[in-house]
Amino acid sequence: MSDARAHGRRRAITPAIPPLLSSRREALALERTSIKPQVSAAHMLRRSVANGAGQKLGLALAVTGLALAVTVPSAASLAANPSQPLLASASESAVTAASDVPISFAAPSVSSALNPDGKLKATLAVKASNVSPQAAKGTLSAPLAELVESSPFGARINPLTGAVGEIHGGKDFAVQCSTAVLAAAGGTVTYAQWHEFGGGNRVVVDHGNGLATTYNHLSSIGVKVGQKVERGQQIALSGTTGNSTGCHLHFEVMVDDTKVDPQGWL
Numbered sequence: 001m002s003d004a005r006a007h008g009r010r011r012a013i014t015p016a017i018p019p020l021l022s023s024r025r026e027a028l029a030l031e032r033t034s035i036k037p038q039v040s041a042a043h044m045l046r047r048s049v050a051n052g053a054g055q056k057l058g059l060a061l062a063v064t065g066l067a068l069a070v071t072v073p074s075a076a077s078l079a080a081n082p083s084q085p086l087l088a089s090a091s092e093s094a095v096t097a098a099s100d101v102p103i104s105f106a107a108p109s110v111s112s113a114l115n116p117d118g119k120l121k122a123t124l125a126v127k128a129s130n131v132s133p134q135a136a137k138g139t140l141s142a143p144l145a146e147l148v149e150s151s152p153f154g155a156r157i158n159p160l161t162g163a164v165g166e167i168h169g170g171k172d173f174a175v176q177c178s179t180a181v182l183a184a185a186g187g188t189v190t191y192a193q194w195h196e197f198g199g200g201n202r203v204v205v206d207h208g209n210g211l212a213t214t215y216n217h218l219s220s221i222g223v224k225v226g227q228k229v230e231r232g233q234q235i236a237l238s239g240t241t242g243n244s245t246g247c248h249l250h251f252e253v254m255v256d257d258t259k260v261d262p263q264g265w266l
């Protein structure tokens with residue numbers, strides 16, 4: 001009986017919350033939010049698990065001690081609090097770990113040796129015409145498995161006409177007909193057909209930012225305009241079509257549509 005009265009009294013009081021109690025409740029709520037940041041990593045992880053987000057990842061990384069970094073995106077309610085000390089220390093430690101790693105300018109060139117297209121991409125961060133000879137050197141791969149130079153770039157006597165002082169706009173490599181011709185770098189095919197000015201069957205690959213390579217006198221073409229090609233990918237077979245005295249590959253490097261010595265890029 002006394003119990004029932006006590007309950008009844010409590011019920012009777014509850015609807016009429018005095019202003020003081022209301023503000024006290026707010027104060028308690030504030031206290032609770034300010035306490036939240038100090039919850040343990042384990043509690044945060046439980047929250048993220050309860051949210052269902054990143055559960056497995058969170059658990060897996062909790063084992064390796066990286067739970068804090070992982071719970072950041074999943075515990076959205078906690079992330080909403082900018083003064084979250086645990087999150088702050090987590091990101092601080094992430095930064096510390098990164099700055100602890102010695103930064104070496106040699107590192108990119110080491111990795112680019114394994115990733116020549118990465119090196120070319122880095123080189124072509126500036127327009128091809130602004131690339132220094134030192135930076136250009138070695139950014140293109142050989143267009144044939146074996147390079148046997150038969151005629152260099154530059155002034156020469158035309159082998160067909162005998163004209164003196166003609167500029168040879170590419171580099172000739174002696175090779176048997178029907179040998180695989182390889183893209184010197186990744187890029188997009190912009191030309192893949194007969195060339196009416198002596199190139200015979202010709203393929204042009206655009207490598208971006210003003211750099212292109214051309215492959216001439218081909219016996220057959222294996223790519224289409226618009227096709228993306230990888231470095232070293234077979235794009236054609238060598239031949240002697242067009243103005244050619246025998247099987248060879250006439251290879252050109254174009255910088256802003258001007259032919260340059262391919263040797264500077266190979």
Ligand SMILES: [Zn+2]
Pocket residue numbers: 151168170171172249250251
């Ligand atoms: Zn040539």
